[in-house]
Structures are given as C-alpha cells and as structure tokens.
Amino acid sequence: MKLIVGLGNPGRQYEKTRHNIGFEVIDYLSNQLHIPLDQSKHKGLYGVGHVRGEKVFLLKPLTYMNLSGESVRPLMDYYDIDLEDLIVIYDDLDLPVGRIRLRQKGSAGGHNGMKSIIAHVGSQEFNRIRVGVSRPSNGQPITDYVLSRFTKEEQEIMNQVIAKCGEACEATFERPFLQVMNEYNQK
Numbered sequence: 001m002k003l004i005v006g007l008g009n010p011g012r013q014y015e016k017t018r019h020n021i022g023f024e025v026i027d028y029l030s031n032q033l034h035i036p037l038d039q040s041k042h043k044g045l046y047g048v049g050h051v052r053g054e055k056v057f058l059l060k061p062l063t064y065m066n067l068s069g070e071s072v073r074p075l076m077d078y079y080d081i082d083l084e085d086l087i088v089i090y091d092d093l094d095l096p097v098g099r100i101r102l103r104q105k106g107s108a109g110g111h112n113g114m115k116s117i118i119a120h121v122g123s124q125e126f127n128r129i130r131v132g133v134s135r136p137s138n139g140q141p142i143t144d145y146v147l148s149r150f151t152k153e154e155q156e157i158m159n160q161v162i163a164k165c166g167e168a169c170e171a172t173f174e175r176p177f178l179q180v181m182n183e184y185n186q187k
Contacts (some may be wrong), residue, residue, distance in 0.1 A: 003057045003081045004029060004169050005072055007090040009119040010062045018133040019065060021158065022089040022113075025165045032166055033058075041135035044071035044148050052173045056083070061113075064081040065177055068113040069120025075098060076121070086126045087172065088117060089165055091146060095132025098157040103128050104129070127177045129165055 006022030014020050027104035030037050035049035035058050044057040057079065061071030076086065090113055095101055105125040118124050136145040150158055164184070171180045 001055045001057075001079075001081055002169075002172065003072075003076060003079075003086050005059045005068075005086065005088045005117075007065060007068055007088065008060060009064050010060075014147065016064065016149050016155075017092055017147050018150065021091045021131045021162070022097065023060050024158075024162050025089045025129075025169075027168060028162050028166045029058055032103050032170070037101070042071055042075040043067075044075065046075065051170070054173050056173070066112040067116055067119070069116035070157065072095050072117050073120035078179060083123060084123060084128050086121070087169060087177070088114070088126065088128045089169075090114060090128070091133045092130035093135045093142070093146070095130060095134070096135045097132055097150070097154050099132035099160055100184065101130040101132075101160060102168060102177070102184050103130065104177060104181065127158060127172075127181075129168060131161060131165060 005025035008014065030047060032052050033049060034137060034177030035047040035056060037045045037047040039046050043063045044059050044061045046057055048057050051061045061068040067187035090111060104127055107124060108118055124154060168180055168184045
C-alpha cells in the first residue's frame with residue numbers, strides 16, 4: 001500500500017504557483033495511473049487505485065498548506081496506512097528550480113505544510129520528495145514568492161520535473177524507497 005500526498009493550496013488563485021507543485025505532481029500521477037481524484041473526505045481530495053498489484057492512494061489536502069496534517073493523519077488512520085508507506089511531495093526553496101531531492105526522514109526545514117504533517121503523524125521519519133523552486137533573488141517576500149507562478153522558462157523545466165517526480169513515485173511500486181532515492185538523487 002502507498003499513500004502519495006502532494007502539498008498545495010486549494011483554489012484557482014493558487015493553481016500553477018510554486019507552492020502548489022505537490023498538487024501538480026498528484027494531478028500528473030492521477031492521469032498517468034488512471035486513478036481519478038473522486039473522493040472528498042478527510043479534509044482532502046483523493047483517489048484510490050491499484051498499480052502493479054499494490055493499492056495506491058493519491059491525496060491533495062484541501063486544508064490549505066499550513067494544516068496539511070489535518071488531512072493526512074485521518075486518511076492514514078481510516079485506511080490503516082503505515083508511516084513507511086507515506087510519500088509527501090512539496091516545494092523547497094533551498095533547491096534550485098529543476099532539482100528534486102528524495103529523503104527518508106528529516107525536519108520540516110521551515111515548510112509549514114511539513115511541520116503540520118510531522119506534528120500530526122508524530123514523526124519526522126517518512127519518505128518525501130522535495131521539489132526545488134529556488135529562493136527569490138530580488139528581495140521579494142517569501143510568501144509572495146511561493147504564491148507566484150513560474151516564469152515561462154521555469155515552467156518548461158517544471159513540466160519535466162513533474163514527470164520526473166511521477167516516475168520516482170512509480171518506481172517505489174517496484175523497488176524500496178531507499179534504492180529509488182539513491183537513483184534519483186544522482187540524476
């Protein structure tokens with residue numbers, strides 16, 4: 001069983017923003033894996049399907065970023081999903097646009113969505129994919145920056161990154177996360 005969670009904010013005004021890259025990966029996976037996001041419970045929009053004999057949940061928390069754990073934990077409890085089966089995808093200011101970094105554990109690194117999930121699941125030891133969105137270079141406030149859209153050039157790069165994140169998630173259906181992490185962190 002796998003629970004793949006993409007972090008973001010609900011609403012049209014947040015679509016295609018840096019902070020919503022997790023939602024975009026979930027949309028990509030939903031399309032690729034033919035798992036429609038057709039269930040609305042546990043403060044989230046999610047879908048359930050089977051891929052290569054494994055039950056897969058795709059979740060977009062609809063709590064707004066800072067309360068993401070309020071969606072993740074109830075869904076995990078309801079379906080009895082183990083912490084080692086969780087993968088969270090989110091934006092990271094400390095990585096350049098176009099880079100992804102897979103990790104098995106770690107702090108929230110200042111990311112409020114991750115802080116919420118860590119608080120609600122009671123551990124920092126779960127799989128995650130950090131997606132680089134870079135830091136603002138022009139003194140723009142962080143909040144404004146993460147809620148801004150990518151430039152045209154950046155969006156072209158991010159379209160490839162979204163697919164790469166999807167591939168990494170799919171690889172975990174066949175190989176342990178640690179092996180996938182070692183493969184994708186070298187690319």
